[in-house]
Amino acid sequence: MATAETGAGAPVPGGRPSNAADASGPASARAGGVPAVSMRGVTKRFVGVVANDHVDLEVAPGEVHALLGENGAGKSTLSNVLTGLYRPDEGTIRLFGQEVSFSSPRDAIAAGVAMVHQHFRLVTKFTVAENFLLGSGGAYDAKTAAQRIRELGEEYGLPVDPDANVWELSVGEQQRVEILKALDRRARILILDEPTAVLTPQEADALFATMRRMADDGRSVIFISHKLQEVMKVSDRVTTLRDGKTVGTVVTAETTSAELARQMVGRSVVFSADDTADRPEVDPDRVVLDVRGLSAEGVRPQSSPKGVDLQVHAGEIVAICGVSGNGQRELAAAIYGIRRRTAGTVAIDGVQSRQKGPRESTALGLAFIPEDRLRTGLSPSLPIHANLALKGYRRPPLSRGPFLDGRAIRARAEELVRRYGIKTPSIDTPTRVLSGGNVQKVLLAREIGSDPHILIASTPTRGLDVGAIETVRHLLMDAARAGTGVLLITEDLDEAMALAHRIVVMFEGRVVGEFPRGHYDIERIGLLMGGHTGDREGAA
């Protein structure tokens, strides 16, 4: 069980202890050597928005440098400038002291800058080795590619089977492939965009060890995140962005998470769901969601729900924890009715669902926030008012007979925008141009605004910044307080523990553990999520 304890401070194989708290920091950064990356006064404007406003960023060779900021703070724009996707309107970029000007990502790759995106750029139907070949510019044939993958994987603790098809791999393994590709291209500057969002705590720790080892090799690792704990754990220095401007760069060991949070949000953030006094009250006599023996087809065999039993009471928040791809998504879809159930029953507030699809579920009082909010939960190019009407347009007051009531739709949209504090120029704005937090607010406004009996929220805070996460969590709590049962699907254990009355762990489509509040055991839950299980376990 040693892995569970492995943190950034633990010795990594073959390396020196390199805790972020090590006051010495990376030698070169302290020695005033030539920085690997030096961005000065970088400004990037889009129509009506200054995404980066004279941003400065300096990263030393051999350093893990965190880039911290809320969504919309300009982290992505900055990394897109550094990887050649955008051309800055002002400012200079120097790599190892030499001014560069990239006209395409290809130039950046040639210059040794690589990025591991949040959404992987792999061809899922190809094997790992074939994906490796794709970007290598003909440096390998299939055999040498496999060889190289094994070598690199061994060197950096990133084991992957070169002959496996990418679609067969877990998300964590796919990420390893992306990192290996970057390493193979002799990336001297590696940017990781929110890399832990899809990982279990154990996987995340393994990744941190890899990052540290790459830094020890003299590479610069830029770690984009909004998770304060991780930043504190892994980075040497932190640069914080807010509203497109640099707030400052600090040595991690000389700061605190509270200070970083204040820098990031511009105010003190306190989210304390542990406040028992204010916790939503559960009505034990009213089961708003009753799932019995539910099975459904999965995208992969491991991800098909197999005989799931699950009850949620009015006012109760139940969290389903699991690494992505273990059937949570399919379970939610099967309950909601967009995935065919092969066995089992679903009742909503005592009424049996007859598996007629989303319309029926909606009518029964089931609201659903899907994982892919901007394409599934919302129609991205349609204006906000249309998205807010996406569930209610069939019935009065939003329509009369076959005709829409445009005035009613707009009035309701105005009201929801006000009530949920959605920040948008107007209700006619296409939904896709909103920030991640506001996109999620549109979705929540529609779903919670329909006063459902039960709300299924699939990773509702993933990819959001601290401020938006706080808002979303408050909205979920408020919904539960109003008597709605909430089924929260999350990969973030901290979130589950903060919000839920009960935590259910899923692995390979089965419920493998259940923990009531007060009996949460983070290590145990983490192990169950990782598949270390015999029988169904629970402390109840």
Place this chain on the structure above:
Amino acid sequence: MIRLEPRLLRPKWLSVAVPVGSIVVALVLGAILITVSGNSALDTYGRILDVAFGSVQSWSDTIVAATPLLLTGLAAAAAFKMGLFNIGGQGQFVMGAIAASGVGLALPDVTGFVSIPLMIAAGMLAGGLWAAIPGFFKTRFGTNEVITTLMLNYVAANVAGYLIFGSMSFWRLTTGSGQVFPQGRPLSDEAVWPAFGGGGLEIPLGFILGCMAAACLWALYRYTRFGFEIGVVSDSPEAARYAGINVPRTGLAVMTLSGALAGLGGASDIGDIRHVLDPKGLGQTGYGYTGIVVAALARWNPLAVIPLSILLGALANAGRALQGATFPAGLVGTLQGLLLFCAVSGEFLTRYRVRVGHKRPLSAAELEAQAA
């Protein structure tokens, strides 16, 4: 070095300046071409204007030429707007013509107040069903509708050919000159569609129906639940499924609607213009394909299809008026192509910005050397 960057937002002035600009560019390029060919550019342009819009008669001819393009254009707009690539407007048009002429011939003595609405209904039904076949295969089995609709164009052309050339069908004229050369039976005067207007201007019924259809289609897409669903399905099928919209049924309905509009075009071709089923003429004109061009230029907006069908109808008529012993058909085609090309590239410029020149990026080798 020239680079293209997508525009995130489109400034308002562009949507006016670009069409005007592209027409000016087309006219200037065209003028050079005409002058080189030894003709007078000014005379040529004057003649185009005169033939297209110069007199009441020109207007009538232009509108007659625009009528089939209006209806096939609407058919394409209806389907393409939803991301359904209905290339089958031509076949649906032909099937509409077959059905409408069949009804018209079956009811020679019935008053037009009865037979004409029945012809319209038959044309729309036939076109709609013809489009529903690929629509069904698309939505049920995921068959590529580009291929199936295109194939059905050939089938429709052969059905029409068989009715007139290959058999002694109900549609075929078996007396008089029909014995000498195979041809369709002409409609009775009752079944010929009326034209409207006055002072020499003749607007075919089909054009008026087309304008009404454009308005209905526009309203359908904008003000109805069905239109809302189409909007969601075309933007994100996942979101549509999530919202409980029956995506296959919506797709099938849109295909059928698209086919019905093309079928109405075929009915109008029979009732307004030809008055006989003429497979050869139908194949030669290819209205179904030109309709796609009309709809694309209209950016799938049904209301914009009306002026664009008039424009393309005028252009086609002017083209035939221009050509002659000293003005080769090739030059006419080049001029028409130039105009369309400028329109399309103008549209491109509203979406992308062109950037010229910047510093040469460092090569990887140079960077490597720097770092070492």
Place this chain on the structure above:
Amino acid sequence: MDRRTLLIGGLGLAALATTGCVTNKGATSAAPATAAPGATSTAAATIKAAWIYVGPINDGGWTQSHDEGRRFAEKELGSKLITTYKENVPEGPEVAQTIETLVKDGNKIIFATSFGFGEAMLAAAKKYPDVKFLHATGVWHSEQPNFGTYYGATEEAKYLAGIAAGKETKANLIGFVAPFLIPEVIRHINAFTLGAQSVNPAAKVKIVEIKSWFDPTKERQGADSLITQGVDVIVNGGDSPAPGEAAKAKNLGWVGYDSDQSANFPDIWLTAPLYRWGPYYVNQIRTALEGTWKKEDYYGNLKDGFNYLAPFGKRVDQATRDLIEAKKKEIIDGTFQIFKGPLKDNKGAERVAAGAVVSADDLQKIDWLVEGVS
């Protein structure tokens, strides 16, 4: 309308035209000009004439032969004639609009050379009584005084070409690329077959219908499919020289149609039934200029020189040439009838009794193929 009388009338007129149209215009002038109400009776200094073509002027066939006629007229009439043409005009509402433009441009005599233009031409004739409308291959024999039709008995030349092919074939199998199996083409196939069989009783004709008048791709494919079926002579029924290309590839004899391609295919060329449109055009325009124009439904033939055979290729020996020349004389004299019984159709049924002759009217709507065609 009563087509019988009109058709026969048309044929009669054709006979009249034989003397009048081409060789001796005095004959037509002799007819009282005032009898045709639509005819202009005053002579003009110049006239504008226009042609409407269904295909491109360089199609190597039908449209090209008409355009050669147009240029012949230009040459003959010099500065008195200004011509124009519209090519690639579809058969549809476009015709009416094209006619409108031509009338507006001051054209006083308009020729339209595709069957499908007929209705629009007749309608325009009613609308513009002072313009003359002439429709090739047309069957709209109307009373309209400013509307005429023109075509010819091409089956005569087809019969003569059949003799050349009958002599050429060794396999006794000839391939005919037919555009549409309509009476006109059936008539041509039958005449051609009878011609071939007159010198080679074993000769058979295989046909393929390609459903197009001018479509080089389909015509080529049709010819190729005939060749794979064993024919060793190819015959054009449509307008493009593409079947000649197919024949050339296999070094087979080729009978063209409506365009002299002997220079392009010297090794395989036999002959081709051709049309001489020029003199007809000159005659129509000249009489219009002089104010003596008179409505007629012209039907040309070998005798008046409207139909003729292209120069023979080197494959046709002197004996065959003499034979064809002799037969041509008999046809012109009227001593030989092509469609004379006994004739059986290709299913074996007797269609024409021994000694009987198919009437001109029946010939116009013939719908059966003679024995030996398949």
